[in-house]
Amino acid sequence: MDSSSSPECVHELLTNKRKNGNSSEDSRMGWRRFKKESNTGSSVSTTLKLYEDPWKIKKTLTESDLGILSRLLLAAGSVKRHILPVLDGEDARGVESEEGIQVRVWDVDTKSMHQLLLKRWSSSKSFVLIGKWSQDFVRRRELRKGDEIGFYWDPYSSLFNFCVLKRANRP
Template identity: 35%
Template sequence: MMAGGEQAPLSLELTLGGPWVGEPWVSADTSEEYLKMRKICMNLMGFKVYSLKDEADETEAKVCTRLALCSSFDPWIMKKPLGHHDIIHRLCLRKLWMDRDVLPNLNEQAKHEMDHDDRTIVQIYDADTQSNHEVELRSEAAGIFFRASWIQNFVDRRQLKQGDAIGIYWETGKHRSVFSVLKRAPRTREELLRG
């Protein structure tokens, strides 16, 4: 209420100040809850509101200062549509991914085995079925492959077929690969009835 019994106009303006527009939020309260809320407010004041001009200026300068929340995080470093050989023989892995993310992060015994025998056993966690499996990782002249129990533990068990898209990433802390079927290729009526 204002002086004389009149009501103050309603404002829809969002402010981080006190009850009146432009009043800084000042309080003698030192409670933990107040300090926590104050910290959140200070963090919010640090966010920048981007205008169309800001966006255009940054685009022209070929820079971006916008930070985005990680709402579309995609952990699948290696995505692959399965080919004929991946289904009947072995899974061919991308050498760049293996050299960068997997081989340097193997445990010491596995590194030794890869250096001397060009093969080791690695753990693969199936994120879809929440199950662990062992597969032979083998380095050959043609590339790096999952061999041995790949067909039994993944192709047969998960009923994979040519054209299915899979994703894999290396979980460094647990020294294992994580696997998921990202997309299924179309199935025939007979395949659907069998599965």
């Protein structure tokens, strides 16, 4: 670790600032010096990350997600990146097939469990959640065009977690 970014260096800078008075010029000079010293190859990150966003698959709903086909279209890249790698081989192959696999979906907001079918949609090479999507989610949760929803796959419970992240403006 670069000594200029060590906790001792930060402590020394703050201590010197207190000893020498707290004029705005001293503060600016001390801060500039610290920034310059800390930007010389330091491997210490000062970025504060409060939490990792669990909602790996986010979607703003469209008319086709809410229509009579009773299906939610998911981007192929998101499914390939966040779901397929954590499924066992048989389930991953099932998702890629026309038959698909039954998946449980836990609605985090209402604390209710639902069943949907996850499969690759052959016409677009995307993935869809079908079954009672309209009944269990669209109508029950009063989803509208523009609402943002989120999903993530919980590999420990082998289910999707679902949440309405943001509601579109209502007329």
